[in-house]
């Protein structure tokens with residue numbers, strides 16, 4: 001385990017290379033694209049060509065053959081340069097992992113090379129308007145029609161559908177023997193008749209948009225189902241959850257590092273009395289406290305990634321939840337303090353910090369809220385009774 005606490009030489013090199021690439025784009029580029037509502041295509045393509053976006057996917061399908069730990073490094077460094085790429089959580093981490101672990105050979109060959117080299121993007125949809133945090137309540141249902149499937153239901157807050165070739169939807173199928181509904185994952189190409197999506201007006205300045213989805217007897221071929229039709233689908237679903245939490249932690253930690261670096265650089269030079277504001281402990285101590293909290297959350301994220309990448313899924317589950325929580329909290333505090341450090345400039349577009357207030361809140365809400373993680377820790381780590 002101790003080796004997991006610091007970067008290996010390869011991880012160190014990967015971190016430095018991604019940081020150098022991202023620095024050539026930087027916060028101003030990202031903000032410009034986000035405000036125009038455009039995807040950050042140039043950055044995405046260059047990072048993908050260099051092998052960074054598919055670093056976690058199996059080498060035999062064009063990926064880098066490394067782990068979620070490496071993909072988290074990529075996302076953290078992009079964020080630290082002011083370019084937090086939300087779709088990295090979804091496309092290679094959730095969808096890539098589920099298909100690599102549970103897809104059929106044909107599905108792997110169809111999707112993984114594109115997800116690895118960035119020419120294909122896949123979104124992920126589980127959240128439903130009437131289920132929210134209670135994913136046991138989802139009602140999107142797939143029923144057989146001959147060999148095909150017909151998918152019907154509604155989803156909300158699905159990120160990046162307009163940039164994606166397909167969406168991996170979590171639905172339910174009826175068990176032929178018991179009649180009970182069980183989870184099942186389907187790859188649904190964006191142009192499937194019966195699949196409609198509309199953007200939700202969000203207060204986020206980001207290159208990705210969120211969508212509500214209407215599935216109305218969307219017809220899918222038999223091989224749209226990921227994995228074995230006789231399987232429960234739960235394993236497929238859970239395969240994506242730990243990478244999703246670890247990557248969300250990396251997303252918010254990158255944002256936190258960017259915000260802190262901006263604040264520190266400002267505090268070193270901004271002088272309104274006779275010394276830089278960073279010399280006042282009222283400014284320095286909160287920033288130092290944020291730096292400690294961010295570093296602790298990074299450590300927890302590394303632990304979660306290490307457990308996951310070494311196949312210890314159960315232990316990774318607890319660690320990934322804790323890491324996502326710790327990173328989300330540390331990041332919200334760091335961004336808040338960074339904005340305060342810049343005074344009025346904290347709210348200008350020039351410094352680009354104000355938009356991070358909402359960006360980093362995403363880590364408190366999605367993919368699982370702060371409260372639901374505390375429920376999990378209370379119940380599973382502490383053994384307290386379940387309250388809901």
Ligand SMILES: Cc1cc2nc3c(=O)[nH]c(=O)nc-3n(C[C@H](O)[C@H](O)[C@H](O)COP(=O)(O)OP(=O)(O)OC[C@H]3O[C@@H](n4cnc5c(N)ncnc54)[C@H](O)[C@@H]3O)c2cc1C
Nearest residue numbers: 124125126127132133157158159362365366367369371388
């Ligand atoms: C920017 C953004 C991007 C997203 N991208 C995606 C995506 O790509 N795909 C996707 O499927 N989803 C996505 N989501 C959805 C996200 O995962 C959900 O918003 C999240 O799971 C919470 O669900 P909800 O919004 O319905 O909140 P609710 O479930 O309605 O919860 C509302 C509040 O009640 C609290 N609460 C609920 N139950 C309990 C309880 N038992 N105990 C204590 N507190 C409780 C919650 O913690 C929360 O604070 C995204 C959301 C955002 C904001």
